[in-house]
Amino acid sequence: MPTQPPLNFEGIERQPLRAFTEKAYLDYSMYVILDRALPHIGDGLKPVQRRIVYAMSELGLSAASKHKKSARTIGDVIGKFHPHGDSAAYEAMVLMAQSFSYRYPLVDGQGNFGSPDDPKSFAAMRYTESRLTKYASLLLSELGQGTVDWQLNFDGTLEEPVLLPSRVPNVLLNGATGIAVGMATDVPPHNLREVVAACVKLIDDPDTTLGDLCKSIKGPDYPTGAEIISSKEEIRQIYKTGNGSIRARAVYEMEDGDIVLTQLPYQVSGSRIQEQIAAQMQAKKLPMVEDVRDESDHEHPTRIVIVPRSNRVDVEQLMAHLFATTDLERTYRVNLNIIGLDGRPRVMDLKSVLQEWLTFRFDTVTRRLKWRLDKVNARLHILDGLLAAYLNLDEVIRIIRREEEPKPVLMKRFDLSEIQAEAILETKLRHLAKLEEMKIRGEQKELAEERDDLEKILKSKAKLNKLVRDELVADAETFGDDRKSRIVERAAAQAIDETELVTVEPVTVVLSERGWVRSAKGHELDPATLSYKTGDSFQAAARGRSTQQAVFLDSTGRAYSLLAHTLPSARGQGEPLSGRIDPPEGATFAGVMIGDPEDRWVVASDAGYGFVVKLEELFSRNKAGKAVLKVPDGSGVLAPSAVPKVEGALLCAVSSDGKLLAFPVGDLPELPRGKGNKIFGLNAKKVESREEFLAGIAVVSPGQNLLVRSGERKMTLKYAELKDYRGERAQRGAVLPRGWRKVERLEVESKEGG
Template identity: 60%
Template sequence: MTNTIDTYQDGIERVSLKQYTEKAYLDYSMYVILDRALPHVGDGLKPVQRRIIYAMSELGLKASSKHKKSARTVGDVIGKFHPHGDSAVYEAMVLMAQPFSYRYPLVDGQGNWGSPDDPKSFAAMRYTESKLSRFAEILLSELGQGTASWQPNFDGTLDEPVALPARLPYVLMNGTTGIAVGMATDIPPHNVNEIVDACIHLLEQPKATVADLCQYVKGPDYPTDAEVITPAADLLKMYETGRGSTKMRSVYHKEDGDIVVTALPHQTSGAKVLEQIAAQMQAKKLPMVTDLRDESDHEHPTRLVITPRSNRIDTDQLMNHLFASTDLERNYRVNLNMIGIDGRPKVKNLHTILSEWLTFRKDTVRKRLNHRLEKILRRLHILEGLLVAFLNIDEVIHIIRTEEKPKLVLMERYGISDTQAEAILDLKLRQLAKLEEIAIRAEQDELSRERDMIEKILGSEARLKTLVKKELIAAAAAYGDDRRSPLVARAESKAFSEEDMLSSDPVTVILSDKGWIRAAKGHEIDVEGLSFKAGDKLGFAIKTKTNQPAVILDATGRGYTVATHSLPSVRGHGEPLTGRCNVPSGSTFEGMLSGKEDQLFLMATDAGYGFIGKFADFQSKNKAGKAILSIPKGGQILPPVAIDSVVDHYVVALSNEGRMLVFPVADLPQLAKGKGNKLLSIPSARVANRDEYLVAATVIADGQRLIVHAGKRHLGMKLDELEHYRGERGRRGHKLPRGFQNVDKIEVE
């Protein structure tokens, strides 16, 4: 960069705006990342949290002390360590005190500290009282033992710890969220026992993989009894990459016909959930629910009651819809971004996090042992001097009484150090009388044994690991508990479609020859007796239900989907289908079908081709419809035939020349669209000239009767009487008896 800072004679430094803004923004970015938004892997705290905990410990607000006004803590924090707004500090403090926000709260509060429905409804800091919780001991218990690095506070008058000497990997215990510049963090909470087990395994097997560690760390453990339903494979990927998401689902049970929700996902408001359900009820999008109640109280913190319309409602299906459409099920982003022991922010996987923390912990234990060793050596040195004083007590007293500079005389006379001489001079007269050689030697022996033990640990990496392991086990025994959020495998939730919301009432759909459509309630209507517009007549009529759409086929093989519940009444002539669908001008309609999503149909053309299709594949939300049947040259569509099963059902294909072929339905392919396979062999030239074509194709099963109509004559045959006409699919078939060479139609009874 060519731009540099220039200093002029007036003493004013001048810099380009581009250079200044770049540096200012970079400084601000680094400050936000390192000193505000991201936690440190060592103690798992952001600076404001660390300063609150440290300030409370300096005020003597330990778990065994009495509560004091929160304003006192906040004042100390902003006055000594964190020069920001009091509201920001107090909100951070409140979060650490809320048992519904933190899995293991660090602050023990008295007064109104908010509620799960409204976490920000806490009282002002002048009203609430607080002290540190027992769990905060894992961060503070070793603070005065030479374990922490110190740095000056904002004005350089005090020192504050760079990171607290955490006895557990706290960064994963309560988790945290934060937004920095260009990066963010979302760390979920975990169970103490599971994390400690993983740490111990990693101590014993440093080459363990993330998959090995996930045998102990099953998944996040939130401060709620709701279920974590994220698949194990997704959790493993999340821990391997440091990024992913988790999903929580409410817990419910049935009680006297009602649905009772007893646990909500983390940070979910019961009042908001009820509002979301009520909004669907008011919009008439949830007709199967008649009442909502919030029966939560002190004894039952979460008890939301949902009353279905009747006992026939499938409550599991209803809850599946509510999971998909309300906060009864929530996703949580996971981004394991934190400041490592190298002082740099990075997204870390589970193995890296625990490895770095164990490195931090071993370094902390090593500092603690060195600090203790120094104290022991100093005490042993003093005890040696006291022993000299005891053995020569009369002369020592004489020197102190008579000499002007007794320290120098003692040092010269007995060859003791300045520290030893100072310790002798600091003794009170009555203490000299109590000095006993046995007591001094006993203390020397005890301290010597402790010194030897510490020196052995410091001299052996294996012994150091063993000590760390024992301390982890002790901490887990003291602060660990059972998992709160069960890990459960659940199917994906799915919201009701518009059709699912509709009542399942019988309805008959009538389509006229000219394409006018309408619907009549029930299945008993006499469609032959209906009136039509002048020049129009009955085309097709099907029996279906209001929650099942209908698909109309035109002469080109396209299918158009219409919602049966919205069709006009049978009292009028209906409305033209062209008003609902973009049907080509002059197109005629050749068939209509309806049923459940998995209902199978035989789709065929009189050219002798067909296939089996599922009704769901024929539907389309596009007004222009979708191509279903490919029609060979000279062919026409035959009416679709519903199929109950592909097992023990047979296709009957019959040509106008009286040729009939019977073959199993299973011989036909199941397709979503297309031409299909050959049903009955008809030469293509005869099809094109309309010399021979299929009169009908239908399906028959055992117990049913096939009736063939030829003019005024008809012939009835059961399935076992059709043996003569059975053959392989695509054959020419056999001719019917004389008199049935020109077949009009066939029916199945």
């Protein structure tokens, strides 16, 4: 087998992979920033938008022409100037045609160009037709007047403009959004009249302050209207730094007791609003709303009707809640990151944007005037030659007839330039009439006057300022309109507290031994009569109101809280608490509490320690709960007991060997968390071996009975009979009657004999 010759890398560039990848990524980043994602200060367009507008102008699709199939336009765009995907180019064109996306659309679409509910629901480009709008002429009217530089297209066969000679600050008028590599831009749209008024102020006085500019430009002006509720100071700060956020809110009015939404924030879908409101209604979080429906049509593009349940509903409070919980109020990021005249992207303040655009505009107008002056001088030069020919017409005719090369002879005889001589030779016989001489002299006079005017403007800064100023004012008069987004300073909306949205009614929260929970209406229910799953049984119950929080205490001493009205109905068997919260593995639930935040409860471990705690100390938004009671190793947690708001309440504690102790509940300290103080004098060694423990606690007030339960049997002790078991806290108490030495738990009856 012949051996392979060694590879020869001579003449091939070699560089480290790190250097190559760094340069490649940097090149890609700069391409995305400069040639895809960010707008230019001059015309406010990204390259794809600029190429679409230019290609349409080249196809003759002005506002006065007939619409042409969009596929034809996109074919020209991607075939001649923008070698990318047709769907991306078409989507960019559609965006420029949507009146709800662009404040001043550049494309006039015919067909389905999407809707505010779904901007991307537009028809395929083979079905739609398009042409440029009248506003687009502000970007194109000066294109052929030497105002901009030109560059070769991607394959070098055609030329395209580097920028379009915009007559107005389109970068502010239509805004822009884009994400590049390492930077993004969010320029909100503005009102043409306001922006032009600010430009005029800067032309008249370059030292105009930002505060004076903000008197003209009051804030963004979104195409869908709605209210801008940010404060003037917030808006001014955004224009000062080029960064910040704007809050916009839907507009509504009342009609026959119904709430009618007539304007939605920018890029907010009406169907999405309906979905959000309907979801809250289904979740019973909007009991004051009876119905929501969409009555939008061609005459009323936005008309969403919200029907209150009654005329007693506080409409302002309801709308504030909807503003806070739906897209009826939106926050928009503002980041005035724009490619400047130096070709570098940077975040600009409002004054810098206007100043830099005015620099671009003055340069454009100057180039236009010079281009026109050159054209005028060139025409005058030709007219001078033609006039010389008419004054010596017979001699000119003689030379043309007799000379083989008449051009150099004419140039020498009448001291003409080559251009003048060529113009004379190309003159048609019909133009040799006497009247043509008069026309030439008249044209000379007009052009001479125009030349003098152009030279005066170019030499005078004041005249140039006046020209630019007058053109801006005229364009604002022609294309300007009233502001759509009213600026109304309002406080941020507040959602209605969830408890205020729920009907207040008595409920009984029932907890089973296996940790299943449910909520029954009313307080008359006997939890023991409910059906439980096989192997499960009643553990604890607490009575309160639907708007209160139910607090569950587990065997590790952690507390968890859930709103009572969110618990499943007692018509079924409930659902496991572990599906709502996240207790430690192996933990069981000892009891449930419900009431006002200021209510006090006794919590205790069966090791004989406990304390009084306010219910609000047990509230927790965390699914993992809140550590409250410190439980000694090997011990359990007892069902908590409510402390009545009356004098003389006794804390009753019973041990596993049938001893009952009653003492004033005030003797037990009030703590937010901890192990607590000794309640019952248990033998520490027997507690460790579980030979002795606390079987239950209950707080009994005058007028209540204590129920001592042992299996199916129960013994009732009236409040007065508890005197036989009175003692000091931490004592061992008195022995219960024979047959009641195996107590399982203590309960409280609300009325003696009840």
